[in-house]
Amino acid sequence: MKKPWGGRFEKDTDAMVERFTESVSFDTRLYKEDIRGSIAHAEMLARAGLIAETELAAICQGLLEIEGEIEAGEFEFQVSLEDVHMNIEAALISRTGDAGRKLHTARSRNDQVAADVRMWCRAAVDETVDLLTDCQRALVEKAVEYRDLIVPGFTHMQHAQPVLLAHVLLAYVEMLARDRDRLADCRRRLNVSPLGACAMAGTALPTDPESTADALGFDAVFANSIDAVSDRDFVIELVADMSLVAMHLSRLAEEWLIWAALEFNFLDLDEAFCTGSSIMPQKKNADVLELIRGKCGRVYGDLVSLLTMFKGLPLAYNRDMQEDKVALFDAVDTVRDSLAIAAALVRTAAFKTDNIARACVAGHMDATALADYLVGRGVPFREAHGIVGRAVRTAAAQGAQLQELSLDELRSFSDEIGEDVYGVLGAQNCVESYRSHGSSAPALVAARLEEWQTRLAED
Amino acid sequence: MKKPWGGRFEKDTDAMVERFTESVSFDTRLYKEDIRGSIAHAEMLARAGLIAETELAAICQGLLEIEGEIEAGEFEFQVSLEDVHMNIEAALISRTGDAGRKLHTARSRNDQVAADVRMWCRAAVDETVDLLTDCQRALVEKAVEYRDLIVPGFTHMQHAQPVLLAHVLLAYVEMLARDRDRLADCRRRLNVSPLGACAMAGTALPTDPESTADALGFDAVFANSIDAVSDRDFVIELVADMSLVAMHLSRLAEEWLIWAALEFNFLDLDEAFCTGSSIMPQKKNADVLELIRGKCGRVYGDLVSLLTMFKGLPLAYNRDMQEDKVALFDAVDTVRDSLAIAAALVRTAAFKTDNIARACVAGHMDATALADYLVGRGVPFREAHGIVGRAVRTAAAQGAQLQELSLDELRSFSDEIGEDVYGVLGAQNCVESYRSHGSSAPALVAARLEEWQTRLAED
């Protein structure tokens, strides 16, 4: 069967290759980094005597004009010029002639693109850290707002022990703190300049890579030119870090989706953050949470994409690496959007305290407190655990909570139980009784909240 | 802007939420399927007496006008209307009033989008199968062109046995045949209409899902309305099939990249399919092959993205599923582009027969033939294997090939070796001696080539 494109193909072969190999459809995002990098490179060339001061001036002026045109939407990128780098260089040459032709002295696209991507990643890290911080702030604000609210604590999606809502929200604050910490490490590793590695071997020209590194805000300069152009570890590490952020958000999303289910009804999401159904008029859906959860898959996919690309890739630069930006940009955009909307959603969410209070009565969440009470009376824990297990079974059979059992009933399970047992039963008593480090004890949670408020005010 | 589902809502959707939840930036690609599906749905509604014939006419005319505007680039999609479906419905209502307001009778976006995506996938399968077939044709043409060329056959990236190049190329033809077979199975499974499932439960209205299925070219209609709206197995299966295609192409790409390396120099890629270096003037790089190899990662990533999305997703429709199209479109586009360019690249590639002939002399590829010769003389295979191993070691120490050893030297390893041994040594003799089914025997390879030519002429 003759393909629609079959005839055209023999005439237009070059065009198909152009389309297949181009990256200008996605790498124009690097224009700022590219221009900044080119200016730093040109300044170094001038200092090294490789171009004249007048040439430097022409190059800088030309590049800034081009930047202006791009920002004004007036620059026409051409697919035939492959990528953002060659588009800008060609435009520069067309307006500066020989000066522009000298810009690529002692530079290859191999080190140029690596430098641009590193600068882009650095900014992406900084912006993501800011968004993480804001998300932490939103969680802390909400924790403060409901600082006395006791909620069921879950393990295995079953009632486990009563805890403060603030303690639950702070658990997410801790997760995001680790995300920030990981990104800070990632930033340190990625903020190394590859400029000056040229194609892969360095150059015989009298260049000064330290000075370009310095001018571009890099903390260090590459140690090995081959590694400098073939390394994309920083992209993979960044997307791995983004995957953890996305995973954390997916956990929050799932938990809140469950809490927003009618049967739980713990959570009241702001209408402005919900959507309706095209067919079912009653629906108020938490689509934002669902999308945060679903987009986690997108970030994971980006990570796999990158890892696959670099599996078994010989040194040094290979064109496969061009595709890294597709996954990188997608992962960063997805996580940034998810963080921004998560913060807003948290800030506008309300908790239904009555429903939550009712839920706290159910599920025998004070069973562990009773066991600890017995331990305090010298009963070995394993034995106490068994005693309480039987008490729970009896209570459950009656549809009762432990505190609803009479003292006689309770003592039928163990003689060690006394009247004071009622002081440890019930959600409120349980929470008030916690005292261990890092626990849901009200005073400790309040202190931790304050600590975070201080830290986040400073960030 | 008031949402079509906004009845129960008092607040407007937050602008950030609109941006985060919109899909119109990528699902406009479904406009043809959406309009075709809506027309079929309207026709069914008319037959069921749920809309009047005049209303049907207004709807159909309105939809076709909208389609025309979209194709002319004159239709303005609005992010506030979320997706392609609501954009088209809103435009229809604005021009047809109540007729348009009736189109969504007995339909939800849940079944609507599922139907659209299935139609899109069906077309994607058909187009991919055509591209696979063309790629097979290109491989067969190249095999015919070099039908007598013997190349080293590799295992472990080392010379193993001499084979016909045609036999190697036909190995890829077999792979792509399996890809076509898998896609045909996938098409059968996906070509089932979900239209009529409505939100998830079906409807009390007198609809006729069989008739819409029929009108839209579906082979069958859904059996269970909940499954119909929550099932995206077909998307995952399709992208899994695409992953295997991408994997096959990555194997070809890697093999050819190695063959194009200067040290091999087996392959001469058309200059029109190569690119140069921005810094190294001598480079002729096989970027197309590298990108085919690298893009494999992208398709794998899309698969992981989809699998992750559906992990642990409760029934029935959840908004997470909206993201499926991002991965689906990307995987299909990537594989289609890779197939198209692979076919063209194969057609324009030339093999360097002299270099290949020289390579065939090296590597003792006739060692197995010598072992088989000994087996023919009654030497147990394991013993023959040992004898030949020692002969190879001796030859290698001299920098010689087996056929360069004298008869006396050869007989020093086994008395069973006679003068006729030289008739089985050397690449040419080896290849000519093959006779087993499916082997690289020239007659069998020629027959298989002919078989494929016939089949591919019919496809």
Next chain:
Amino acid sequence: MKKPWGGRFEKDTDAMVERFTESVSFDTRLYKEDIRGSIAHAEMLARAGLIAETELAAICQGLLEIEGEIEAGEFEFQVSLEDVHMNIEAALISRTGDAGRKLHTARSRNDQVAADVRMWCRAAVDETVDLLTDCQRALVEKAVEYRDLIVPGFTHMQHAQPVLLAHVLLAYVEMLARDRDRLADCRRRLNVSPLGACAMAGTALPTDPESTADALGFDAVFANSIDAVSDRDFVIELVADMSLVAMHLSRLAEEWLIWAALEFNFLDLDEAFCTGSSIMPQKKNADVLELIRGKCGRVYGDLVSLLTMFKGLPLAYNRDMQEDKVALFDAVDTVRDSLAIAAALVRTAAFKTDNIARACVAGHMDATALADYLVGRGVPFREAHGIVGRAVRTAAAQGAQLQELSLDELRSFSDEIGEDVYGVLGAQNCVESYRSHGSSAPALVAARLEEWQTRLAED
């Protein structure tokens, strides 16, 4: 220990290399397939005159003895012999001498292992299909047991429309039906014999691959010897199919975990299928469901593992491929275990009909029914949707359901509403009113149940 392939080697293999390259720690599972394949191969060799009948007899007897020893746990596998194939061959040679030394005539480990793995996969498919069928049976049995039970139907994890529990359970039956269908396709593609491809080129010896294929129950024989030894598509396809099974089970697991949460309390899992907590005496955790959900990740990981291995792998056999079995075995084991336990868990689960009935009153699930009622009175759907949206908002503000609104109240939203509206409101009325194909209409669900009972009785 001297390796069977050691002829050309002067040095012994390094001990660390032996450990690193061995596969005998996991591929002993293939012993049955290996022995069966070797017997078929030996019979072919005898028919081809390549070994004597007495040698055939010795080989067969030796292999059967070895099989007996393996099954009795008396066979000692040696890491220095790398894999199950060489272990068995070495044992055979040690007891049959030259007869054993002839077994590897016209065979390589490359085609041998491919044949063994294909036979193993075939059995794995058959067993998995049986388990899927049994899981379907369990779901159908449970659906029959609760055939009249109405449950809330969910979209976006919110109440959408009332449906029969049987309809929900049948949605999973449909999913598993597709899994069976996919596995049947996979089986057809994998049941092709690679035996006779030898190392990669075929052989000059007068072998008969069709006869070994036939003897081993393969439907067809390989077409291309290079493809035969380098193809593991069937492993990847099988594990992709397994990933979909695991995904389906993870959806069921998540849904049931939510239904088992105290706030839902729809589901009563048998105590024998739950576990407790080491510290919290009251806990009754659905660990089985959690592990089914979590193990989904394991299967996905296996798929990624396999896809990565084959990315960019040149033809033909490469040692990387040895690792395919680790992922294959793990994925198949995981899915088989999950299916077996899911069936048992479904069979022993009870639904809490009172709690479910209470839930069905909430959530305005009859809103769509009211909209359809209005459509039946000529109100355009989009308008009806808006009317009902407002009615729901009013009812919700009063904490009421739609049927609890007075006729006057209802008519305040639309004059088209009459007394008969109460006949469509409420979960029971809704479900009874469904009539469309594939919907949750009681008669249709009953018919589909019967259809599945018949089909599953025959499977």
Next chain:
Amino acid sequence: MKKPWGGRFEKDTDAMVERFTESVSFDTRLYKEDIRGSIAHAEMLARAGLIAETELAAICQGLLEIEGEIEAGEFEFQVSLEDVHMNIEAALISRTGDAGRKLHTARSRNDQVAADVRMWCRAAVDETVDLLTDCQRALVEKAVEYRDLIVPGFTHMQHAQPVLLAHVLLAYVEMLARDRDRLADCRRRLNVSPLGACAMAGTALPTDPESTADALGFDAVFANSIDAVSDRDFVIELVADMSLVAMHLSRLAEEWLIWAALEFNFLDLDEAFCTGSSIMPQKKNADVLELIRGKCGRVYGDLVSLLTMFKGLPLAYNRDMQEDKVALFDAVDTVRDSLAIAAALVRTAAFKTDNIARACVAGHMDATALADYLVGRGVPFREAHGIVGRAVRTAAAQGAQLQELSLDELRSFSDEIGEDVYGVLGAQNCVESYRSHGSSAPALVAARLEEWQTRLAED
């Protein structure tokens, strides 16, 4: 068998459930960490007055005896006791009675297992860092051994520029340095004690988590008890780091496999690190390199496995998390084995200097040097690039290298070329001319080698 948590249960656990939910088949590896953790916990309990000193003594003695039995292979783990933790506790109780029954006071398996896994990971990091360091040493030793050897430097798998082999090997040293750096960061984040978080809320008993943290060598103690038991970020981060190590090794493996191919013949792997073929007597296969490459897929799969498990997992502990150890152990084992064998393989490899020298003559690798020469004479780089491109095309047409062109021929491309041009052409001249930071300049490479020798001697 009665479970330690069985108090509230009336039924025994189903046998199939026991098999499905057990982890003792893989988590016995944690026995050392578990016992060490239990002793620290018991000591804290004693200090807090929750157990008597005699009980502490009994517990410690019992645990050490159990440890001895496990190490002697005399301890019988029981599947019915689920995991390593309950097996050890049950054994302790059976020998110490009430003392043992008190060990689980103020501890849950949730914090216990988290602590054990963290200790295990910490040791895994340390061991992996040592192996990375040794691998760096092997690379540096080999670089020193061939310190003057010039090899073709590749980009796009084509000759790019001549470089020192030492420079190539140092590129891998830099990669592994980043791996070490990442693992150090990971270690810092993971070395935080979760002990004392109990089930998820902390406890009312007077525990002292700081003291157990200190006793077990943790740098810090958890801040939030919910986070402490639900967090497995450290496992994912560790396996992500392992994925990068595996990726780096796969790049080295692929490069060396290509270099070992007969057509390259740059590399001579030690026979003890190669294997043969069961059918082809001449084969000397680099199976170790292939397996290093292939096992990369295994590690990636483990990462995907883990990421999938935690997608959308609600707080706090869920049983899904049990599976994390399967992926964790597999990834760490795989990378450790790969690193150990890679170091040994590097140390025993030899480079074929003659073949490499021959290769350095081909491929016009001095083209960039010629362009830089022209730049030095004031020709704008883009123009120089064009001039040299034409010269290369001319030379290639003659089958000549640039230095084989006469001065007249060279000057026909540019008047700027003078007699001194021959001083920059040819691989040796090129390499000697490099002078930029991080380049392959002999003096700089030597300095970097020395720097690494010093650092690695100290590590």
